[in-house]
Amino acid sequence: KQMMVREALNSALDEEMSADPKVFLMGEEVGEYQGAYKISKGLLEKYGPERVLDTPITEAGFTGIGVGAAYYGLKPVVEFMTFNFSMQAIDHIINSAAKSNYMSSGQISVPIVFRGPNGAAAGVGAQHSQCYAAWYASVPGLKVLSPYSSEDARGLLKAAIRDPDPVVFLENELLYGESFPVSAEVLDSSFCLPIGKAKIEREGKDVTITAFSKIVGLSLKAAEILAKEGISAEVINLRSIRPLDRSTINASVRKTNRLVTVEEGFPQHGVGAEICASVIEESFGYLDAPVERIAGADVPMPYAANLERMAVPQVEDIVRAAKRACYRSVPMAAAA
Amino acid sequence: DTTPLTIETSVPFTSHQCEAPSRSVETTPKELLSFFRQMATMRRMEIAADSLYKAKLVRGFCHLYDGQEAVAIGMEAGITKKDSIITAYRDHCTFLGRGGTLLEVFSELMGRKDGCSHGKGGSMHFYKKDSGFYGGHGIVGAQIPLGCGLAFAQKYSKDETVTFALYGDGAANQGQLFEALNIAALWDLPAILVCENNHYGMGTAEWRAAKSPSYYKRGDYVPGLKVDGMDALAVKQACKFAKEHALKNGPMILEMDTYRYHGHSMSDPGSTYRTRDEISGVRQERDPIERIRKLILAHDLATEKELKDIEKEVRKEVDDAIAKAKESPMPEPSELFTNVYVKGYGVEIVLMSHVRESLALKYC
Numbered sequence: 001k002q003m004m005v006r007e008a009l010n011s012a013l014d015e016e017m018s019a020d021p022k023v024f025l026m027g028e029e030v031g032e033y034q035g036a037y038k039i040s041k042g043l044l045e046k047y048g049p050e051r052v053l054d055t056p057i058t059e060a061g062f063t064g065i066g067v068g069a070a071y072y073g074l075k076p077v078v079e080f081m082t083f084n085f086s087m088q089a090i091d092h093i094i095n096s097a098a099k100s101n102y103m104s105s106g107q108i109s110v111p112i113v114f115r116g117p118n119g120a121a122a123g124v125g126a127q128h129s130q131c132y133a134a135w136y137a138s139v140p141g142l143k144v145l146s147p148y149s150s151e152d153a154r155g156l157l158k159a160a161i162r163d164p165d166p167v168v169f170l171e172n173e174l175l176y177g178e179s180f181p182v183s184a185e186v187l188d189s190s191f192c193l194p195i196g197k198a199k200i201e202r203e204g205k206d207v208t209i210t211a212f213s214k215i216v217g218l219s220l221k222a223a224e225i226l227a228k229e230g231i232s233a234e235v236i237n238l239r240s241i242r243p244l245d246r247s248t249i250n251a252s253v254r255k256t257n258r259l260v261t262v263e264e265g266f267p268q269h270g271v272g273a274e275i276c277a278s279v280i281e282e283s284f285g286y287l288d289a290p291v292e293r294i295a296g297a298d299v300p301m302p303y304a305a306n307l308e309r310m311a312v313p314q315v316e317d318i319v320r321a322a323k324r325a326c327y328r329s330v331p332m333a334a335a336a
Numbered sequence: 337d338t339t340p341l342t343i344e345t346s347v348p349f350t351s352h353q354c355e356a357p358s359r360s361v362e363t364t365p366k367e368l369l370s371f372f373r374q375m376a377t378m379r380r381m382e383i384a385a386d387s388l389y390k391a392k393l394v395r396g397f398c399h400l401y402d403g404q405e406a407v408a409i410g411m412e413a414g415i416t417k418k419d420s421i422i423t424a425y426r427d428h429c430t431f432l433g434r435g436g437t438l439l440e441v442f443s444e445l446m447g448r449k450d451g452c453s454h455g456k457g458g459s460m461h462f463y464k465k466d467s468g469f470y471g472g473h474g475i476v477g478a479q480i481p482l483g484c485g486l487a488f489a490q491k492y493s494k495d496e497t498v499t500f501a502l503y504g505d506g507a508a509n510q511g512q513l514f515e516a517l518n519i520a521a522l523w524d525l526p527a528i529l530v531c532e533n534n535h536y537g538m539g540t541a542e543w544r545a546a547k548s549p550s551y552y553k554r555g556d557y558v559p560g561l562k563v564d565g566m567d568a569l570a571v572k573q574a575c576k577f578a579k580e581h582a583l584k585n586g587p588m589i590l591e592m593d594t595y596r597y598h599g600h601s602m603s604d605p606g607s608t609y610r611t612r613d614e615i616s617g618v619r620q621e622r623d624p625i626e627r628i629r630k631l632i633l634a635h636d637l638a639t640e641k642e643l644k645d646i647e648k649e650v651r652k653e654v655d656d657a658i659a660k661a662k663e664s665p666m667p668e669p670s671e672l673f674t675n676v677y678v679k680g681y682g683v684e685i686v687l688m689s690h691v692r693e694s695l696a697l698k699y700c
Contacts, residue, residue, distance in 0.1 A: 061515025068485020
């Protein structure tokens, strides 16, 4: 059976709201409009306006209210129309949500989920196209998840809602309409994925490629091209950015001896930088080639189609980097 | 003694979009004596915190509440511990009002194990969730939406309780106040926004920061009440009134006209932006403890000597708590990594090598 990521998220929300009356959804256009991206379709009708709350376009206010409700013991799911708008509320995510359990020595836990589309969208310019994975993943007290497939979306969102700590849940607008095969197990309402565990999407022995969210798809495509050229790439879908599954990454690198990290976000202090550091700390002696790091270009996202394409990782960038890591010849023009 | 007693508030309430409550406040001799004792304890505690800070036993920031005691005391008298309170960083006395102990206060100030946050919060981060106190917040204004969120949860849970979110006149100009208030009013949340107007946001006089310093009116469509925040009985009356209103009709703003004797924090002598005469004038004419003392004496509820004895007892309680707090150990080094997450959910903590080494060197 096939399922769209949108349906996967919708069904996960529906099932968790049905299982726990403390779970409620709030955000811009989540109710009557059925969600800006239709993730909350049908939920207002099913659960009523007490549990599906349309907010004004005031992120600092409604995010603070969500966090306060979590202090009291409710389990809010706060939707950001995109994570770019979470910048208006980042103080509540970091100072009010992530730190309270620690500052209160365990008195005030904050079981809340902040979710919405993250990363580069298409043609929307610099202020609406940015990946926040590295930003939030640098904060102790937060957990940061980023699903790729429908299985990920269902299993990780259910895990996030059930988790007693604040979780930042980074979706991708361009994946909402994509379909993925799902098993009967994934469709069961008890299905849930562990937080902090990566998934090996494709096994390989020559080079490890780490990716999350939409980039997992590009990496799988790259692995197919590489296979035709005799390179066996292992693709790791991180799923969880914080905690980061360092052991799965390191075990893979110890096997393949080569690493390519891929992400859409800015390169400096990015997810790839952290993975690279982890591998250098724990598996330095196993590396047979310098680590290749692919990231978004170090510029605000341009609008023009040709420039935008250059600013985000493409399949051919991954192929080229993997070949370089394997010391295969790369055409000069492409390598430049 | 619990014979009812009716006392007039110092000044009438001024109201906005609502009818002001009566100036006649019901109280009892017992309540007045407990106001006296509790406010004297708070006053003594804050003076002692000042000395501990100057002796370098308290680190970082320390914001003292002396002068504003009537707000914490009067509010508690008007509500129950099932109602929630959330405030900013000037939180020692609010914590005490919610039932916290002197030992917990002084231990937390000195970063010790017996502190209310086991030494991990510090002066600005006191909590007492079991009696509805949600902190203790260090970012100006952030506690206002958080408080509205507590009120949301109370309404969602059909608890018939309310939340008092306290903030200063400085925070009254924050954008997030208006965002949260708008939502609270749209959703009829049982939230009471309490502006403790001590007339200076740090070192800036209210009129230099606010185009309209009538904070009780600044909710526009939200009713408000201006209260003499130096009069514990007026505060009690206003909080009772606001709670009833909020349960029926949604949010309300209470502006407490109060005064802090200390500077904004310990680094502020509190005398560069206001005159010494202003401070001593408030002490002489409006002091919240002196007001209760006069009432007690006027109604022959205790003698001057009995009140002096209470003050002596309080002083000893504070001294004893400090002595005990000084003996409380520092938190265990292993506590560094606890409470980052709720326990038992499989989160590994990345120990950077230098931390690993320092823990190993010292404690293995």
